[in-house]
Amino acid sequence: MIERFLSYVEIRTKITSTFAFLLTLAFLFYNGQPIQWELTLVFFGAMFLFDLATTAINNYIDTKTNDQVLPFKRHTALVIIMVLLGISALLGLWLVVRTDIIILLLGGLCFLCGILYTFGPVPISRQPWGEILSGIFYGFFIPFILLYVNMPEGTYLSFQWSLKTIALELQILPLITVLMLSVVPVCTTANIMLANNICDVEKDILVKRYTLPYYLGRKVSLRLFAGIYYCTYLAVFAMTAAGMLPLISLLFAITLIPVQKNINQFYRVQEKSETFIVSIKNYVIIMGAISFLVFLGGVLR
Numbered sequence: 001m002i003e004r005f006l007s008y009v010e011i012r013t014k015i016t017s018t019f020a021f022l023l024t025l026a027f028l029f030y031n032g033q034p035i036q037w038e039l040t041l042v043f044f045g046a047m048f049l050f051d052l053a054t055t056a057i058n059n060y061i062d063t064k065t066n067d068q069v070l071p072f073k074r075h076t077a078l079v080i081i082m083v084l085l086g087i088s089a090l091l092g093l094w095l096v097v098r099t100d101i102i103i104l105l106l107g108g109l110c111f112l113c114g115i116l117y118t119f120g121p122v123p124i125s126r127q128p129w130g131e132i133l134s135g136i137f138y139g140f141f142i143p144f145i146l147l148y149v150n151m152p153e154g155t156y157l158s159f160q161w162s163l164k165t166i167a168l169e170l171q172i173l174p175l176i177t178v179l180m181l182s183v184v185p186v187c188t189t190a191n192i193m194l195a196n197n198i199c200d201v202e203k204d205i206l207v208k209r210y211t212l213p214y215y216l217g218r219k220v221s222l223r224l225f226a227g228i229y230y231c232t233y234l235a236v237f238a239m240t241a242a243g244m245l246p247l248i249s250l251l252f253a254i255t256l257i258p259v260q261k262n263i264n265q266f267y268r269v270q271e272k273s274e275t276f277i278v279s280i281k282n283y284v285i286i287m288g289a290i291s292f293l294v295f296l297g298g299v300l301r
Helices: 002-008 011-030 036-061 074-098 101-115 130-150 172-206 212-216 218-240 247-268 277-300
Strands: 157-161 166-170
Touching: 002 074, 011 036, 011 172, 011 277, 036 074, 036 101, 074 101, 074 130, 074 247, 101 130, 101 157, 130 172, 166 172, 172 212, 172 218, 172 277, 218 247, 218 277, 247 277
Parallel strands: none
Antiparallel strands: 157 166
C-alpha cells in the first residue's frame, strides 16, 4: 500500500520543492535571522502535500490518454488526491491565520497553477510555458513565502486594503535579493521540465501536446538547456560579489565539472530511459552544493 502510494505521487521527484526549501533555510541561517519554526513547518507541510497532490492529479489525468495504469482503482486514486488537497489547504489556511492576506493570495495562486497544470480545457503541461511556470512556482514562490513568514513584517512588501483603497508598497532591494536567490532553483527546476519535454517531443506531438521544444526545435532547445545551467553560476557569482552570499560560495564553481559532463551526455543522446536522469543529477549537484555552502557560510560567519 505505502509503496503504491509513493509510486502514485512519484516521491522521488519531490526534490524540487525540498531543495528550494532547504536553500532558503540556509540563507536565513547565514543572515542570522531567527526561524519561526511553527510557521516554517506548517508551510513545509502545506507545500509538500500539495506537491504530492499535483503529481497525483497529473498521473490520474494522464492515464486517461496513455497506456499507463494507476497503482489504485480510479475511485481510490481520486480520494487520495482529495485528501492531499484538503490537508494542504487546511495547513495553508492556518498559515494565513497566523500571517496575513499576502500568504492567502500567493497560496491561492500556487493552488490554481498546480491544479491547472494538467487539469482543464487547456492544461499548462500541454503548452510551451510549462518550463517557465514550473521554475517560477517551485523556484521563486517557495523561497519567497518561506522568507516572508520568517522575516520582520514589511521586509519585502506591505499591503493594506479597505473598501475605498488598496495600497501596496514594495521594498526594492530586498525583493532583488529574493529574485537573485531564486535564479538557481528556478533554472534547475525549469531544466528538469525542459529535459523531459526534449526527450518526449515526438511522442507529445502525437497526443497534441505542444511543449517548448516543439516550437524551438531540438538544437535550440539543447542550447537553452546548457545556457540555463550557466545562468545559475552567473547568479551565484553576482550574489557573492554583492555580499548577498558568503565568499565560500565561490567554491560552487567546482560543480561545473560534473554538471558540464552531464550536459555533454545529454547533448549526445536525448532518451527518457537513458539520459533524462542527467537533469535530476544536475539539480541535486547544483542545489545541494549551493545550499551546503550557504549553510557553511553561516557556520563560519
